[in-house]
Amino acid sequence: MGVLWLIIWLLCGIWAAADASEKGKSGCLVFLLILLLGPVGLIIWLLIRDSID
Numbered sequence: 495m496g497v498l499w500l501i502i503w504l505l506c507g508i509w510a511a512a513d514a515s516e517k518g519k520s521g522c523l524v525f526l527l528i529l530l531l532g533p534v535g536l537i538i539w540l541l542i543r544d545s546i547d
Contacts, residue, residue, distance in 0.1 A: 503532060510539050519546060 511521035
């Protein structure tokens with residue numbers, strides 16, 4: 495079960511990094527945000543991704 499959680503966590507980080515890169519933001523920083531904060535980091539990214547210009 496832990497391995498599945500890790501895979502989902504990493505895939506969410508990769509998706510968010512790609513999404514940030516498409517928006518012209520640093521994908522590495524977003525990936526680290528999600529890697530370090532987990533689901534909370536993903537929620538933060540989803541809330542601020544459209545408000546950042």
